[in-house]
Amino acid sequence: MTNNLVEQKIIETIARLSNPESYKLVCHKHMQGEPLPSNKNLTRVIELVREILFPGYFGSTTLKSSITPHYMGVYVDELLELLTGEILAGLCFECTDESSNKIEKHKEGAQEKAVSFIEFLPEIRRQLVTDVEATFLNDPAAKNFGEVIFSYPGIRAITNYRIAHKLLELDVPLIPRFITEMAHSETGIDIHPRAQIGESFTIDHGTGVVIGSTCIIGKNVKIYQGVTLGAKSFPLDKDGNPIKGIPRHPILEDNVVIYAGATILGRITIGENSIIGGNVWVTNTLPANSKVVQKRPKDVPFTDGAGI
Template structure:
């Protein structure tokens, strides 16, 4: 193929890629003046939030009791500015209106949401402290809270989830899902920001865990690697399309333990203090206090 043929092939590919029919479902029509969500900015937002939630472990490592208020103040002010911009981008992305004409109104809304989120950081830290405690108490290999905070992928994934969940509750579109997917890429733990998860939650090892959008998890719940809390089926509407937003994932009540590679599907309830053994497939309710394990096949 000579250089002339290269040019012809490339030109045809450009023409094909520019055909409206080929990109109609894959194209975001950018409106001038409307910001777009930024993965880099959202990563910085998570880092800033972690530095405020876990001072000394993330952010400036030289923080001490005399300087902690200063460093938290600097980081939170930067967080507010970055978060306002990204919330605005999410609101514009999810809006059917031309954002250039309503930018001031949406910016005020974005700033209000960002301020509300920051006001929830103390509560968020208190909740994450229970998760750290659960991870430490649940793993004999953990020698300190510092080791858990610094090293455990579950804490990274759960902190991203709890940040994202609060933003979702505050009405922010798109951005929460990007934040949890950042943790998914980093840790292999996939928690949808729409899931509802109680205190003292931990995931041991973590790789391959999937927690679906409408999952409800109580307090003192522990999951091991490879656990799936998923949907059994997707009801279709009259046009054959999946019905969105209906409860379709499991409910795990307080003090439930689910061991590695167990799969729990559908809107089933795992009663409090139940134990689900490894490699178990569950599609029906499990009574409180029940222990389900694999049985040996009879010869």
């Protein structure tokens, strides 16, 4: 291929890529100097929050009582600056006001939301303590709390979820979804930040778990890998598009256990103390103390697993 031909092909490709019709649905127009959300900064935000919530496990936090306030102060100062910037970026991203003072208009609100989030960190820690304890108690293979905090993907995903959920409650746009999708990429666990999840929540193994945006999960619930808490159908508007924002995912009451591969769909309720077996499909409300398992074929003898 001659140099002239290479140059011609490159020029033609640049022209096609520059055609506004080709990118009108995937282009975000923003003012010069307007901040955009940063994966790098949000990764650091999550690192900082973990260092604050689990002192002694992440970063260089010491457990000496006389020095801990110093480390906490350093982490919180950095968190306030970074989180304020990312919240500002999210507010600007979704703001349709293109006036010249758009950034200034959102700065104070961004800082207020960041401060409110930081004030809530002790409560997030309390919630996560219950999750860590429940995970440890529910897993015979877990040797100690440290192993759970350091290495269990369920705790990593639940931590990101609880952070993102609070930010969503503070009306922070875009950023909460970034945070839960970061955990999704790392762990294979997909929890929508809008879901409502009670304390002492356990996700065992975790890969392939999906929890939809309008799910409500009570206290002391345990789910295994491959569980889907999804929507059965999507009501359509007059143009044939799914109607957004309506409750369409399951409600799990307290003390429910759902085993691997189960699929629970629609706005149904699984009553407290119920057990859902592996690889079953549930689309109807179940009363408290229910037990749903796959039907065993008559020609397959029962075994208690001895010798396997």
